[in-house]
Structures are given as C-alpha cells and as structure tokens.
Amino acid sequence: MKPLLRLIPYLLRYKTTLILGVGTVVGSNLFTVVQPLFLGKAVDEFKLGVETHTYVTSDLLVWAGLIVGFSLIAGIFTFLTRQTIIVTSRNIEYDLRNDLLEHLQRLPYSYFQNTPTGDLMAHATNDIGAVRNVLGPGIMYPSDTLLTCTLVLTLMFFQDWQLTLLSLIPMPLVSIVVYRLGKVIHKKFDERQEQFSKLTTRAQENLSGIRVVKSYVREEYEIGRFEKLSSDYLDKNLVLARVQSIMWPLMFVLVGLSLVITIYFGGLKVIDGAMTIGTLSAFISYLVMLIWPMIAFGWVMNLLQQGAASMARLSAIFDTQPDIRDTEATDRSVTAIAGRVEFRNVTFRHRGSERTVLQNIDLIVEPGTTLAVIGPTGAGKSTLVNLLPRLYDVTSGQLLIDGLDVRTIPLDILRTHIGYVPQETFLFSDTISQNIRFGAFNAPEEELLKAADISQISKDVDDFPNKYGTMVGERGITLSGGQKQRTSIARAVITNPSILILDDALSSVDTHTEEEILRRMRVFMKGRTSIIISHRISTVKDADMIVVLEDGTIVERGTHEDLVALNGRYASLYRKQLLEKELVEL
Amino acid sequence: MQEEEVLGKAYDARLMRRLIRYLRPYKRHVALGILLSLLVSAMEAIRPYFTKLAVDTDIANGDKNGLLVTILLFLMVMIVRGLLQYVNAYLTQWIGQKTIFDLRMEVFRHIQSRSMRFFDRNPIGRLITRVTNDVEVLNDMFSSGIVMVFSDVFTIIGIFYFMFAMNAELALVTLSVLPFLFWGTFLFRKKAREAYRDVRLQIARINTFMQEHITGMLVDQIFRRERRSYGQFTEINAAHRDANIRSIFYYALFYPAVDLIGAVSIGLIIWYAGANALEGTVTIGTVMAFVQFNEMFWRPIRDLSEKYNILQTAMASSERLFQLLDDTTTIAVAEHPVPLDSVQGKVEFRNVWFSYTPATDGTQSPEWVLKDVSFSIQPGQTIAIVGHTGAGKTSIISLLSRFYDIQKGEILVDGIDIRRLRPADLRRHLAVVLQDVFLFSGTIHDNIDLGNEDIPADRVKAAARIVGAQRFIDQLPAGFDAEVKERGATLSVGQKQLLSFARALAYNPRILVLDEATSSVDTETEFLIQAAIRKLLTHRTSIVIAHRLSTIQTADRILVLHKGEVRETGTHAELLALNGIYRRLYELQYRHQEQAAQ
Numbered sequence A: 001m002k003p004l005l006r007l008i009p010y011l012l013r014y015k016t017t018l019i020l021g022v023g024t025v026v027g028s029n030l031f032t033v034v035q036p037l038f039l040g041k042a043v044d045e046f047k048l049g050v051e052t053h054t055y056v057t058s059d060l061l062v063w064a065g066l067i068v069g070f071s072l073i074a075g076i077f078t079f080l081t082r083q084t085i086i087v088t089s090r091n092i093e094y095d096l097r098n099d100l101l102e103h104l105q106r107l108p109y110s111y112f113q114n115t116p117t118g119d120l121m122a123h124a125t126n127d128i129g130a131v132r133n134v135l136g137p138g139i140m141y142p143s144d145t146l147l148t149c150t151l152v153l154t155l156m157f158f159q160d161w162q163l164t165l166l167s168l169i170p171m172p173l174v175s176i177v178v179y180r181l182g183k184v185i186h187k188k189f190d191e192r193q194e195q196f197s198k199l200t201t202r203a204q205e206n207l208s209g210i211r212v213v214k215s216y217v218r219e220e221y222e223i224g225r226f227e228k229l230s231s232d233y234l235d236k237n238l239v240l241a242r243v244q245s246i247m248w249p250l251m252f253v254l255v256g257l258s259l260v261i262t263i264y265f266g267g268l269k270v271i272d273g274a275m276t277i278g279t280l281s282a283f284i285s286y287l288v289m290l291i292w293p294m295i296a297f298g299w300v301m302n303l304l305q306q307g308a309a310s311m312a313r314l315s316a317i318f319d320t321q322p323d324i325r326d327t328e329a330t331d332r333s334v335t336a337i338a339g340r341v342e343f344r345n346v347t348f349r350h351r352g353s354e355r356t357v358l359q360n361i362d363l364i365v366e367p368g369t370t371l372a373v374i375g376p377t378g379a380g381k382s383t384l385v386n387l388l389p390r391l392y393d394v395t396s397g398q399l400l401i402d403g404l405d406v407r408t409i410p411l412d413i414l415r416t417h418i419g420y421v422p423q424e425t426f427l428f429s430d431t432i433s434q435n436i437r438f439g440a441f442n443a444p445e446e447e448l449l450k451a452a453d454i455s456q457i458s459k460d461v462d463d464f465p466n467k468y469g470t471m472v473g474e475r476g477i478t479l480s481g482g483q484k485q486r487t488s489i490a491r492a493v494i495t496n497p498s499i500l501i502l503d504d505a506l507s508s509v510d511t512h513t514e515e516e517i518l519r520r521m522r523v524f525m526k527g528r529t530s531i532i533i534s535h536r537i538s539t540v541k542d543a544d545m546i547v548v549l550e551d552g553t554i555v556e557r558g559t560h561e562d563l564v565a566l567n568g569r570y571a572s573l574y575r576k577q578l579l580e581k582e583l584v585e586l
Numbered sequence B: 001m002q003e004e005e006v007l008g009k010a011y012d013a014r015l016m017r018r019l020i021r022y023l024r025p026y027k028r029h030v031a032l033g034i035l036l037s038l039l040v041s042a043m044e045a046i047r048p049y050f051t052k053l054a055v056d057t058d059i060a061n062g063d064k065n066g067l068l069v070t071i072l073l074f075l076m077v078m079i080v081r082g083l084l085q086y087v088n089a090y091l092t093q094w095i096g097q098k099t100i101f102d103l104r105m106e107v108f109r110h111i112q113s114r115s116m117r118f119f120d121r122n123p124i125g126r127l128i129t130r131v132t133n134d135v136e137v138l139n140d141m142f143s144s145g146i147v148m149v150f151s152d153v154f155t156i157i158g159i160f161y162f163m164f165a166m167n168a169e170l171a172l173v174t175l176s177v178l179p180f181l182f183w184g185t186f187l188f189r190k191k192a193r194e195a196y197r198d199v200r201l202q203i204a205r206i207n208t209f210m211q212e213h214i215t216g217m218l219v220d221q222i223f224r225r226e227r228r229s230y231g232q233f234t235e236i237n238a239a240h241r242d243a244n245i246r247s248i249f250y251y252a253l254f255y256p257a258v259d260l261i262g263a264v265s266i267g268l269i270i271w272y273a274g275a276n277a278l279e280g281t282v283t284i285g286t287v288m289a290f291v292q293f294n295e296m297f298w299r300p301i302r303d304l305s306e307k308y309n310i311l312q313t314a315m316a317s318s319e320r321l322f323q324l325l326d327d328t329t330t331i332a333v334a335e336h337p338v339p340l341d342s343v344q345g346k347v348e349f350r351n352v353w354f355s356y357t358p359a360t361d362g363t364q365s366p367e368w369v370l371k372d373v374s375f376s377i378q379p380g381q382t383i384a385i386v387g388h389t390g391a392g393k394t395s396i397i398s399l400l401s402r403f404y405d406i407q408k409g410e411i412l413v414d415g416i417d418i419r420r421l422r423p424a425d426l427r428r429h430l431a432v433v434l435q436d437v438f439l440f441s442g443t444i445h446d447n448i449d450l451g452n453e454d455i456p457a458d459r460v461k462a463a464a465r466i467v468g469a470q471r472f473i474d475q476l477p478a479g480f481d482a483e484v485k486e487r488g489a490t491l492s493v494g495q496k497q498l499l500s501f502a503r504a505l506a507y508n509p510r511i512l513v514l515d516e517a518t519s520s521v522d523t524e525t526e527f528l529i530q531a532a533i534r535k536l537l538t539h540r541t542s543i544v545i546a547h548r549l550s551t552i553q554t555a556d557r558i559l560v561l562h563k564g565e566v567r568e569t570g571t572h573a574e575l576l577a578l579n580g581i582y583r584r585l586y587e588l589q590y591r592h593q594e595q596a597a598q
C-alpha cells in the first residue's frame, strides 16, 4: 500500500473539498440510520391505533413525512458526497495525467527509444484509472465503515463488554485475511496490468506497421500473435478474479461467525439469566449493521491493492530522473548562441551498450561555416549531430558551443538556436502550416512562405486545394516521401537558427528539387553554422570542411579539393559516383 | 485524419440486443450465474429466520443443546452461502472475460481487414482505444452486469407476486411511485448517455494525443514545443475530466432520487395503513411484511440503478465499437476470385485514373494523383519510375498492391484485372520495399522473415548478405537474434533500410518493387547491392523507383512521371535523345560532379 502515499500531495491540494466530503458522508449516514427508528415508531403507533380503535392517520402522516424528509436530506448529503469526493477523484486523475505527460516531456530521447509507446499509453489510461478508482470509494467507504463501526461498537460495549469482546474474536482473522489476500491481489493485479501493457503495445506496433503487415500478407500471423497475448491477458484476469472473488464471501462468513458467537454465548447468558432477551436482540441487530460496512471494506481493500499496484508502476516512471536537463552547473547568463562548435576528444557509447559509437572525435566548426559529414551506414554520423541539441550527452570528452560545455548552456537556449532536420521525418497530424510553424508558432505569414520556398515545399502546397491548411495524416502519411522531408526542412528553417543541422535531409528529394533547395540554402546559411550529413558528394562538396566518418572515428578531413588530392576514402567515393555517371552515359 | 463525429440518436434496444448476442456462446453459464445469484439472495433471507429460531425457540426454552445445533446449522448455511457466492463471483467474471476476449479479437480482426483508406482516416491512438479500453469497459457489463440485472429482475418479479397475493390494493399503493422512477430514469438516461459518450470520445482523443506525442517526443523536445503540447494536452484532459464530472453530476442526482422514491413508497404504506387501520383490511403483520418487502424490493432496484451506470458506460463504448465493426472500407473482393497460384510477372496499367479523395457525389472533379497512366512490364523486365517528388510514384506502387482501388482504368497482373484477385493472393507474389521503412520490435531475424515459418533461416541470412546488412548484424552481440526496439529505434536509418530491403528479398517474390530502397544507404553499399541483386532480378519482374539515376541505369525501360502523368518512356538512351524532362534531370545530377572534377 506504500506506493499510494505518493498521492498525499494531490489529496492535500483538495483537502477542503475532501474534508467537506467526509462531512457529507457522516451526514448522509446519520440521516439514514435514524429512518428505521421512525418506522418503528410508526409501526408502534399503528399497533396502538388498531388496539385502541382510534384514528392515528395524522400521527402516522407525521412519521411518514419524517421518513421522506430525512431521506431527502440524506439524499442531498449523498449528492454532495459524490459532488465532492468523486469529483475530486476525477480532478486528481486529471492532475496525475498532466503530471505524467509533463514528466515524460523531460525524459531523454534514449528513454523513448527503449520504452514501448503502448506501455506508456497503458500507464496513462489504465493505471491512472486504477489509481483514480481508489480515490473515490477509497475515501468514501473507509470513512463510512469507520463511522459505523465506531458507533456500533461503542453502543455494544456499553451494553455488554464481555460479549462484545467475544463477538470480536474473528476480527484479527479478518485483518490477517485482508493482509494476505491483499498481497496476492497486488501481485496478480500487477501482472494483469503488465499484460495489458503488452497488449496495448502489440496493438500499437501492429497498427503503426500496418502497411508492412498488409504488403507481406501477415494479417493472420499478426492476429495469431494478438490472440496469444489476449488469451494470456484473459488468463491473468481469471487468476485475479479467482483471488478477488474470495474477499467478499469470506468477509461475509467471518461476520457471520461473529454473529454465531454472539448468539451462542449471548443465548447461554440469557438462559442463565445473566442477560435479557431484549439486550441480545439489540446486540444482534447491531452486528447485522456491521455486515455491509465489512463487505464494503473487503471491496475497498481490493481496490486499494489494485490502485497501489498501478501507482507503483506509475512511480517507476515518475522516479526516472531526466538526466539531460538544466542543473546547478547551468550558466543562466547564456542567452544567445553564435555557433562555434567544438568536439574535444569526444567518445560516445549508448548506455548499456558495449560498443563505442564515436571515438576520440576532435573537431572545430567556426561560426558561419559549413561542415559536411560523410561516411558509411552506421558510422555514427547521426549520433555525432545528436550530441549538439543534447539528445545524448557525451560519454567522455567535451562538446563545446561558443567555448562553453553544452551541459552548461540552458537547454532551452541551446535547442532554440539549433535548427534540426532529423534523418527520419516526423510530422504531426495537423495542417501543413502548423507543422512548419511547429517551433515558431508566432511566425508571420511571410516567414512561413519564405521557409516553404527555401525548402521548396511551396510548389507542392500551391497545388493542394487547401494550400497550407491541408491536413496531413499521422506522421505525415498522405504526403509523399519528399513532401514530408521538405516540410521538415521548412520547420527547421523557420526557427531562424544559429546552427542548422541537416541529417541526410534530401535523401527523398529528386535531383532537380535538391538543386533548388541547395541553392536557396546557400543563401540562408550565410552567417549560420551548418552541419550537413549526406551520402552524396554533390551535396557535401561545397562545404568549408568535409569529414569522413568511419566506425565512429574521423578518418579524413579537409575541403573537397584536399580530400580528392588525398586520394583516400573520399576520393574513392568520389570516383565511384563519377563512375555512376559514366555508366549512365554508356 | 478525421475528428471523430458525435454520434446521432442512440438505439438502446438494438445496441443491447447486439451486445447480448456476444453472450450466446455462454448462455448456460449465464443461466447458472443467474440461478446462483438467486440462491445466494434467498439464503441471505434465511438469516433472520435462524436468528428468530435461536431467540424464539431455543433461548426462550432454555435449550442449550438446541441452541448449539441451531447456530451450527446457521454457520453451515453461511459457509455454503459463502461458497456459492464465491463460485458465482468467479463465474460471472469468467463470463465477462470470455466475452470481451471474443469481442476484442473480433474488433482486432476487423481492423486488420480494413483497407488503407481506413488507416489514412483513423489515428492509431483511436484504434488502440477501441481494441483496449472500449472493450475493457464492457467487462463489467458482461460479467456482473447482465447476471445481476437478470437476478434482480427475477427478485423484483417474485416480490411483486407476493405483494399482490397478500394485498393487491396496498401493493398498488406501494408501487404507485414507479412511474416517477421510470420518468426519472428516462431523464437521467438521456443526460447521462450524452456525458458517457463524450467520455469515450475524449478517451480516444487522449490516447491519440499520447500516441502521437510520445512517438514524436523527439520533435517536441528539439523544437521546444513542450509547453504548448502540454497546454494542448491539458485541454483534452480537461474535456475528459469535465465529461466525467458531468456524468457524476447526473449520477449523483439519480442515485439519491431513487432512494427518495423508495422512502416515499414507505411513507405511502404507512399512510395507507393508517387510513385503513380501522376497516381491518390491513393487519399489523401486513404492514410489517410490506415494509420488509419494500426494502427487499428496493435493494435490487437500487442495485439496478447502480448497474445502470455500468450499462450506460457500456452502451457508450459499444456504440463506438459497433460503429467500427460496421465500417465497410475494405477492398472489395470479387465474388468468385480468380485463384493465383503462380505468377509470370506481367504487369500492366491501362488508362489508370486515381485520386485519394474521390468525389463521392460526382459533381466536382477529384484531385487526380494519377491521370491516364498506362504502361506494361513483361515478365522478367525491370522498369524504373522517375519523377519529381510528389509526382505519384509511390501511389502507383500502392495501387499495384491494391492498397487503394482506382477510379478509372484497369491494372492487370498476368492479364488478370487485380480486382478479380484476392488481395492476399496478389500481395503474396509481390514484395515491396516501402519508402517509409518500418521495423517491428522483436529480433533482426523476425524483422526479415516477419514470423513466416516458410522462410528458412539460411534464406534470411542470404537476404541480409545480399543487401550488405550482414556486416552490422555480425557486430551486434546477439547477431540475428539481437533485439530490435520499437521502430528499430536503436539502429541507424541506413541499417533499418537495409533490413527492410532484406525482408523483400527473403520473401523471394515474382515481382519485386523497390521504392527508394537505398535512399539512405551509402554509395559503396548501394553499389554492392546493385551488383548483388542484378543476378537475382534476371527472372523477376521488378519496378524500381529512385531519385538517383545511377540506381536505375540498367532498367529495361524508364518511365518519367510528371504530376501524375507518364510524360516520357523509353530506355535511358532514348530518353536522353528525347531532350525532355529526363534529360534535364540527368544533366542536373551530373553537372556538379563534372564541375568538381574540373
């Protein structure tokens, strides 16, 4: 149950409402409890009337009116209970979900690479739901139970403390059962939620890859996989149901045991003349009053255990510390970036991986110049540029921007001054205009058009009936490969960055358009530091410096002319691409 | 992508009937459940009897042994009742879980058989909500819901019977409040349904947002959009909360109202008794009995109204589910599909017109993506499609795979119109390296064979070798069994593309389609691949789309696509001689290298 303690700050936020809510629980209880009293009086009155042959209609009407009146007041209290406590549980659910997203937003790229999306979605809906379930009934019923038990037990104690103690004998058993069962429920529920996450993840993967699934006619296989997970989920649910179903009946039997003990020992006392039959009847009716609260208690214990299991899962996310963030070392005085980039003996390894992706990189890019990176697939080019906006932090060595270690530059400043076109395009299901303005939502229309012109998405957009208002599908489906990529370029350009990074950003663009973009880019890049990754010599050859990266190390560096003259890797690549041309000419 | 529309009028009866159909395979279990619930409530009624027996008989007579016997009997009844209750609780859960399992599989299956248009329209997050949450919500209703409703209804009918048998007039008086109950329920239902529907809608929106922003978190972070995205999310989240709070409000009103009506009913009994006390038609026993009846009768009604909550939620989500299950956007399969066991590999497009947004009413001419496209490929030939981005190259491939159906014209494979084939049969002979690379989480091996057991392991390895993926796979500690994360997050883009390429080769198709299959691969590897697949392609029909003209030099024919139209076709040499688009593209591409060489 410890994980639930985390909810205390949330509860405190609504403490006034909650206290009021508990008050209304007391109120509605009191007004409900006395109703049988009125009924008894009415019955007595009626009996009297029949025996004495007098009209008692008006008296009875008073009692009837009181019952209705009290029920009305109790009803108002019940209404208020729901409006306070249950509403609060929804408010807390809202807060929790917001906080979850806010926390996720601070987690580094590597976290999302290693955590299935479906998993996180299951947390955000199912687990938060289970936690919320605790809050309503978890507050309402315990206060109910506590109140009734205290009232009833006090009354009982005053009647006959010995018999009360006797009747309470099964109670320790109750707590043992609750404790033991609770632990099992916690575990089983946790397993169930785990499986639910797997199910969600599977669905999410299948749907994201539906084009591949369909192309390769893997529908049946996918259905089979999903069915397997669903059926495991079914089993886990049934195991949970088996445990959970014990709670209620067992509570019932245990309370029954109390009743039996009371009747037996109370009965003996009555027979021996140590107690009146009236007291015994009263005792029995008191105990009966305890049945419902005890059952509710069992039910709430179930909910609490589930909520605790879910909260533990959520806590695991909340406890993941964002390791890329502003710290005490952050130099708040940095407000702008000129664009000098320096790699000082940088080595990088992914966490939990043996492989060194980048090794002893030393590199300086002067402000306003262009660096081009070329190298085989998997050489570490993307990793190298990912260090700049701090998607990763270096393992050893130092990355400096304007002479400052990037880790001391406020993340906000750093990232707003970097315009990044990732190798894989990701667009949101929104309009083209919103997608381009993603990082500069206040950008005026001219800026939008300018960015669209530089990236040459403009000519496509002009052909769309809704122009920039055209909605794109999730991730940009409904746009062609090149259209997506160019939208992504426009998105980076519009932010007016000091450092521009193009990670193979023209790979899906035809030669003609590429040429048009590069021509405009050359103008745009004046005065900005730019880093361009490409496999094409034609794209990189004009750079102020070209580095050839291989297996994480820089094997060659220099201008195009230098490298051709060097007659190494670059020159061989160059010859190959020339050869291509000759082949085409054949 | 479409926002989900708000649903029109709800037909509860129809929805309910349709939902109950899912219980049909378990009708025996449901019957047993109802029986058990009735038994349990009946045994509940025995308790006062035993108490009375112990007090009035044993204790009054001072019979200690008798008392012991009575309470032991009592204890036994309690235990049996507990056991029955346990069995019943489990049984109802079992029914619920089984039913939602069936339903979930039906929904999933249904989604799998939708056409691409469907997926263009429905965000993933929404579909996930359907398969997971919306189905989950029905659990309560299928488990405790239905069984309890039935047993409650039976209980109520039983009590009705006793009441009328005892004193029909008093029974009528007692029940005279029922119209109010019905009226209240009617009002409540309308309001609550709206709120619950809204809740379902908002949950889907939350999931859609989450799914999109978690997968795109990188972009959010790089562009410092966190605050705004957070703001957007809080709005959706608040809409969800408010819809829930609205439903709480109606429920908070409804529940005490039911209790109040019950209290009025008791008041009426008392009043009636008082008015008729002297006529002698009502005895004290009758009053006591009716008061008890009223309580016994109101408990299930109150239960029912509690269940009503479950029912309303279930209705709201089943509406969405049925709406999905009623979706008809599939690729139409011919009534008597032509079987396609083997394929020669002849592909032909005849005057194909295609639009992603077909004008439904026919008044406005749609946005044509392909206009009157015709070409044919002989078995074993390689053709290349070139053209500016957005020209419609990928669309041609999608049509050949029959992801979409065309508006005019014909697409033929081996001379058979593909609309006469089963899409699965067609796709089995086709392997497409999609422009948008997608990897599944699993292993490298799984990603190449996609779990297809007909593909032997050595073919998977051979495919990886041909595309030059072997080298990096060997570097991974677990080789082909190395773990691939969601979407291949821990691989470089080029590596992912190689795997996607290897996948197509491993499937050993008659028709191979490469849509920008090496766009992110370095030149050296690209060269190696080209050399390696040349041999492989000799007996296969292949379609190659590439922006790098070098990739397509060996094609038998080149198709130049411009704004959805085939503008030029011919061999490389013919096209150069034509002095058109192709020549311009070609010159552009190689001018730089010449400049650089000088």
Ligand SMILES: Nc1ncnc2c1ncn2[C@@H]1O[C@H](COP(=O)(O)OP(=O)(O)OP(=O)(O)O)[C@@H](O)[C@H]1O
Pocket: A477, A478, A479, A480, A481, A482, A483, A508, A510, B120, B356, B357, B369, B387, B388, B389, B390, B391, B392, B393, B394, B395, B396, B435
């Ligand atoms: N699912 C879709 N729904 C609506 N429109 C689409 C869809 N897919 C593509 N389009 C539109 O159809 C046109 C042709 O797109 P297609 O993907 O066929 O181009 P392409 O020639 O493959 O371009 P690229 O070289 O950039 O990949 C584009 O204008 C695009 O916006």
Ligand SMILES: Nc1ncnc2c1ncn2[C@@H]1O[C@H](COP(=O)(O)OP(=O)(O)OP(=O)(O)O)[C@@H](O)[C@H]1O
Pocket: A113, A350, A353, A357, A375, A376, A377, A378, A379, A380, A381, A382, A383, A384, A423, B472, B489, B490, B491, B492, B493, B494, B495, B520, B522
């Ligand atoms: N999160 C990660 N965990 C472990 N290894 C990773 C991770 N991300 C990338 N790698 C590995 O690091 C290496 C370098 O990847 P990177 O994406 O930088 O290559 P690249 O040079 O950009 O290649 P490409 O030209 O294909 O884009 C690859 O071998 C890749 O498998």
Ligand SMILES: [Mg+2]
Pocket: A381, A382, A383, A423, A503, B492, B493, B494
């Ligand atoms: Mg890369």
Ligand SMILES: [Mg+2]
Pocket: A480, A481, A482, B393, B394, B395, B435, B515
């Ligand atoms: Mg394309």
